[in-house]
Amino acid sequence: MTTTTAAVDRARLARIREREEERFAADRPRSRELSQEARRSLLGGVPMNWMTKWPGGFPPFIAEAHGARLRDVDGNEYVDLCYGDTGAMAGHSPPGSIPQIADQAANGITFMLPTENAIWVGEEMERRFGLPLWQFTLTATDANRFALRLARMITGRPKVLVFNACYHGSVDEALVTLDGERVAPRRGNIGPAIAPAETTKVVEWNDLEALERALAAEDVAAVLAEPALTNIGIVLPDPGYHDALRELTRRTGTLLIIDETHTICAGPGGYTAAHGLEPDLLTIGKTIGSGVPAAAYGLSEEVAARVEAGVSVEDSDVSGVGGTLAGNALSIAAIRATLENVLTAEAFERMITLGERLTAGVEAVIERHDLPWHVTRLGCRAEYLFGAERARNGGQAAKAGDFELDQLIHLYMLNRGVLLTPFHNMALISPANDEADVDRHTEVLESAVAELLDAGAGD
Secondary structure (H helix, E strand, O other): OOEHHHOOOHHHHHHHHHHHHHHHHHOOHHHHHHHHHHOOOOHHHOOOHHHHHOOOOOOOOEEEEEEOEEEEOOOOEEEEOOOOOOOOOOOEOOOOOHHHHHHHHHOOOOOOOOOHHHHHHHHHHHHHHOOOEEEEEOOHHHHHHHHHHHHHHHHOOOEEEEEOOOOEOEOHHHOEEEEOOEEEEOOOOOOOOOOHHHOEEEEOOOOHHHHHHHHHOOOEEEEEEOOOEOEOEOEOOOOOHHHHHHHHHHHOOOEEEEEOOOHHHHOOOHHHHHHOOOOOEEEEOOHHHOOOOOEEEEEOHHHHHHHHHHOOOOOHHHOOOOOOOOOOHHHHHHHHHHHHHOOOHHHHHHHHHHHHHHHHHHHHHHHHOOOOOEEEEEOOEEEEEOEOOOOOOHHHHHHOOOHHHHHHHHHHHHHOOEEOOOOOOEEEOOOOOOHHHHHHHHHHHHHHHHHHOOOOOOO
16 A cells, blocks of 8 residues: 655654644643643543543643534633544534433433333334344443343354454454454453454455355354444445345354444444345444433344343343443433434434535545545545555555554644544544534645645645
């Protein structure tokens, strides 16, 4: 793959990065003070370690957020195109969901007993995604973890299969990679309980021959897959790939779990509804509760019957599937409010149109500067990678990564009031964004690229 090395002078990149870090610190004195203060009680100075990955030396401390805007404790305002890496994709404190969430909070948060809202939500999830029976969790990680446990139980098979460079939360079985032909822990997989090859098979996305070989032994309980890779840049399926994946899993008695946590950006029923997929189980989290911790997994009639036959009432509370806060009244009320009033079909139509506009803007910058980069869109989500050829699998996408350049672009954007996801060049549209937000991203990207190429731009 052609990469950015030929296009970007690394010494110039370092000089711009140093200047941007100085600007970042100068504009955020209170955030810097709070970061130093936080180190007395918080590991790394943050409440969750991912927050250390924001560029600039310390993260901005946020004071408030509404719609598509965040404001930090120093008064800096940001157009949000990150949304907590999809967790706030409904927009910040959306007016369509907050009253119902507040009403439920005032009338009880968790009981380990159902509410009427749960019935509405279950029926709406079936309408959107096509699977008839649902269970609820607090995170997509838990939804994936529980789905895998159930798959192993009802098939009696020990293995799961995932795709190279995939991401399914902190599920142990999925924090893996291909090292040549060997299954190995993914970089950053801290303290794996066992060698991942004992639990997991890994193949490259879009490689049907490798998939067929891996499933032939009929020891795989389930394939866990995003319908398009999203956490390594967007890597779309080849034409006909999903049909072949479904045929192979059915032929080998392997369950198919589709993780829609990021690909919900494709529409109100995610990629599954938009492209007519037929998974045995479906998982989704993050965005469906307007930022309130909420996630879900759906089951086909056949899978549900096999699960109910395998888990007795006596063992239901120690099965490794559930949790005392899962399906709590507040989370369920938040899901109902979000699906009913915020993430509607009309909202998705507008969001996807804005996603198209953002993608066109990035493409124009790439073309104008003759860069060996590309941008890929899925619904209202777009990601750009530093390679000329569009990746067909996770291994290729990983090779097109450039951590130094990622960090600079994120920091450059941050200093000019645009928030991107710090883990990759992902821009996400919420119902609260408008054309001006999208165009601001294009303007700042143009400025960053011009400076990097010494084309006389910048501010």
